[in-house]
Amino acid sequence: MSALAQVSDAQLAEVALTRGEYELASRLLGRAPAEVELGVIGAMWSEHCGYKTSKPLLARLPTSGARVLQGPGENAGAVDIGGGLACVFKIESHNHPSAIEPYQGAATGVGGILRDVFTMGARPVALLDSLRFGPFEDPAQRHLLDGVVAGIGGYGNCIGVPTVGGELYFDDSYRHNCLVNAMCVGIIEQSKLTLAAAAGPGNLVLLVGADTGRDGIHGATFASVELNDASSERRPAVQVGNPFLEKCLMEVCVTLAGDPRIVAMQDLGAAGLTSSSAELAHRGGCGIEMDIARVSRRERGMTPYEVMLSESQERMLLVVRPEDASSVQAEFDRWDLHSDVIGTVTGTGRLVVADAGEVVCDLPLDLLIDDVPLRHPVARRPDGLDEQLAVDPLALAPPWSMGETLLRLLNSPNIGSRRPIFRRYDHQVGDDTVVRPGGDAALLRVRGTGGAIALTTDGNGRYAALDPRRGAAIAVCEAARNVVAVGATPVGVTNCLNFGNPEKAEVFWELSEAVEGMREACLALGVPVVSGNVSLYNDTEGVSIAPTTVIGMVGHLEELERRCGAGFARDGDAVLLVGPVGMDLGGSEYQRLAHGVNAGPRPTLDLDLEARVQAAVRAMIDAGLLASCHDLAEGGLGVALAESCILGGRGAELTTGLFALGAPTVRAGLLFGESQSRFLTSAAAQDVAAVRAIAQSHQVEVRELGTTGGDRVAIAGVLDLELAEVLRAHAQALMPGQGWG
């Protein structure tokens, strides 16, 4: 091994290290790093692996709770869902690869998050996807959308894990940086949870699954820099997925969960063999020694550097005792999966890599993981934000009648039916999907317990652009409302922070604010963060995306029978608004459509009220009082009403005079404002008094608005539409060239 005499700026740029960081590494090491070592340090110190910017912020999040079985730090988080079972879940971004190669970028995003879950032994039972693109009207964006949806389906459908939910927004801010966040949820007996901490010097390290190729070299560092015109030349940094291989790998890993022969299991993700081996050894307080000449290759002539940094997919590391190696290898052979003994666990605390006996890397693990130089960028509130917030969204008169406005909102690509997307995903395989995509949260039966889990992802970037703190808090509340609307109790959060380049003071301010907002909301609702992922440098040509905090949430429903749907279930039920009347138009979808701006005060949020409203609604569903329950989100009350009609296949008439009051802007505010902490519910007439009593005991407002039934969606004195017309506008939102009119 020879130390690099001189390191050029270009070499440092390739591994995304600053000159200062390079010098620090040399100082800690007591010498200049060799070539392979430099690549290893660059990868481990990248934002993607080392969280050098976000680590101090993330430490502020609440991560403990009575149900938490595994918090952040492992491959995925885990919570107790009763019956001796654990729900294992995590969300992760694959934004940069998807922007360049949408199909493979999205597919390998799904593959990666699946591995994070089955590495812990859990059988994946559901996938969700949170997607953001530029304007739907732009054919280039639709091309990206099509590729990403095909990639998600191509992987998930083939491997046989249902894609049960997610969300999709279009906004100018994502025109050059689409967001593709994938969440995976698995279930396992608690006693079989498998961790990724190596133990027992002398134990063997097995590399299992795909052969190693040149694909994805520098993927981790690629995700830690901005995109530009030359980014498409980075295409070799995008990996290619093989869901068939992963299906076989998954079956073996799930079978081996809880098997005493398995000491530890760790998947290979960003920075491939480098980060997986280092983290595996470091978690267990051990060291690791590998000879990469033993790694099966896909192509000839690969250098040790390339082998260590390859991000070839569908690979796992296992630690086994020497006497068990051949029997464990036989389990993989049964599925025609290749396995190599590539090294041993040591007690040295070092990562030692040899190539056919010649040492090419010998680094202390502390340097790679504990000594990641944290960056503490300056935070500065963006100029001009005050002017934006000072705009009065009620000052502009609505351009359309209220009826036409509702139809336009339903036809908006941000609100209309997602069926053209989710019918391309197998959302049923596994036979546990009780509430399919299209409602609030998806609901999955948990076999053998009588219960269910509710799953959702949420994250409105428009509110966050006005106020990242409020925006992140709303994302948590909205996710929790979706979970509560089906009758479940929120039990855990996973988050994906999608931001621009944190070296910009404004972006770092957004990031710190968002983490604070997430912290406040999680504390207020009593739901811990158990896993997460950070995607920074979502910039192109110096322009950053809107600060987008995506929240993935898992809820638990004790008894499947006590669930609730979002569609009006019967004719003649009372339509009830639970929560306050409001008219927050700032940041709303109405504002975007009607006036083409995003300005004014973002929706107000009273976290104490939010918690009370959610508790009240849960109590109402638990008492069996509600025939339907739907969260109010984009498009406000008007859209929620139409959606409950669409999902229930019946109309409704609101007879209250509330909405006919005041000027047209006030009506628009009341109907389409996105005020928080609200649900639209329906209940039998004889149950209304009991609903009111529960609301009162939680100090929550309830208003009776009208009655379900008929074939019209009508609001006295404001709008009167045929249900068929409403259905059509909603159904055609994602069908280009098919307007509602």
Added chain:
Amino acid sequence: MRFGIAVFPGTWSDRDCARAVEVAGHESVHLWHRDRDLGGSDCVILPGGFSYGDHLRTGAVARFAPLMESVQEFAAGGGLVLGICNGFQILCEAHLLPGALTRNVSLEFRCETAWLRVETAATPFTSACEPGQVLAVPVSHGEGRYVAEPSTLDRLEADGRVAFRYVSPDGSPVGDASPNGSMRDIAGIVNEARNVLGMMPHPERAAEPLLGSTDGMRIFQSVVNAVAADSVFAVPR
């Protein structure tokens, strides 16, 4: 009775099929692709999935699995074989059924409820249905468009071997709403001896009221009835 459920690498509705069999009150045994033993099965199910990753063509590799030799013999001897989704594709590749399944006309994967009209109750797989009855059964595939020579299609129709056709919920022709654009809207067919059925929709996903439909259970029930009736006359194996 006992259902044997084939497992190829890449198969994923094996566990769903086992669950449906359990709901029907019967037992099932998994059959590994490399084995030749059918484990005393009264009916073999070739379930859905992406056997061998759909490499070459859907079902093209699975056809050569050792297990399929036994399935061929079993079918030749009159044993009941039910191919669902990828199973239908394998049966076509193995020439146990005529025709082929090609890419959906939409060029997209489709997962949604399909409505199937029962075209004949005179098979061991449909005897518990009424002819003309409409069943709600989910589909989930990217390559489910049934194609065959016009003469083959004519013969299938003339022999009453079209088991299911895609229709609208009210039983009228499906038109453009077909999930895959199959020729003559064919969703499932039987072989000449009527002991092998291939169908693209997933009856195992329509086995419980909780999941929206129990119509798929009629197919499992028909098989159970057929095996029970047969066993009255059968010589012990």
